Amino acid sequence: MVSKRTEDMSSFIVMDVLERANEMERGGVSVIHLEVGEPDFDAPACIRDAVCRALDEGHTHYTHSLGLLELREAISRYYGKTYGVGVDPDQVLVTSGSSPAILMIFAALLEPGNQVILSDPHYACYPNFIRFVQGRPVTIPVSEEDGFQFKPEAIRSKLSADTRAILINSPSNPTGNLLSARRMKEIAAIAADSDDLYVVSDEIYHGLVYEGKAHSILEFTDRAFVVNGFSKQFAMTGLRLGYLIAPKAYLRPIQKCQQNFFISANSLVQKAGVAALSSAEKDVENMRNTYNKRRRYMIERLKALGFGITREPTGAFYVFANARHLSDDSYALAFDILENAHVGVAPGIDFGSNGEGYLRFSYANSLENITAGLDRVEKYLRSRDWPLEK
């Protein structure tokens, strides 16, 4: 029998959309992908070269379970330079993408029944990580009118003796919005007021911010775990490189998880991580400028098509558009758009029940494809006599 723990895990719906799109493509249909959450750029040349060089130099062995010291030092310098915070390399543990970092943090923090507070909508996989280690996700709806920001007072009202963590993600997937410094400070203060409460801050979209500034939680408190990685900012999704920064008391327990479950992250890719942090600044700036042009275009075009965007997203590469005037079943709507307009979009329900009625459009695709994709959506809406104005 399949274990209940895996049986109960929900699928990542956007992957279902992608798989159906791939099936259609195999049947000869051209699909435009605005559903996927990964950079369309290849990793910059300095990163690819570093992988090849590391291979030539024979870096084909296990590394230290915490990760190469060289990389942990580079991460520590990066946090110092970017946010003005002191991170000891011994607080850093390098992982194969940020996903194992999330899993191990919750494994180290939660006893069965402990709660983690998170916003709704949220990154689709979070509740599954929490449940997998027998924790309980406690969601707080955030509203479009408030820029999908977490309200500190709403967090306070959900605290209980079982609450062990508040999970934040700024810039956010799926909304593309940032948490203000003021609210982060207040959230940090909530953690500091309780005995055994931590902020877990997923900073994976840092570096992809077009207006305003992303703050690290470490600017406001040490009672925090940081999750970060190279997938998004450095376009390294397939290379699988991430890391966590943890309070020192938690490092050893998490290191034991890493040793047992994963041993170490990929040695070649860790070398590439050092190159990314030291030499890819210009490449990241170019990607960011390109994303920003697409962002501006996509927002204007979606608004003209009648989608609701109250607060324009300023980070990551997503627009979370209100489509309630079209349907209150985002799953059916996303698949209808896929089948009839041949455009992949992510249904809001994938990101929590409060995401129902929204569609997530990704601009991690060329301007040409975004334009063609939104032309198709326009044609689809017109063919159904659906209102183009809200």
Ligand SMILES: Cc1ncc(COP(=O)(O)O)c(C=O)c1O
């Ligand atoms: C908010 C967020 N966190 C974590 C991840 C996992 O990324 P990776 O494991 O590639 O580092 C993703 C991927 O889409 C994400 O959107």
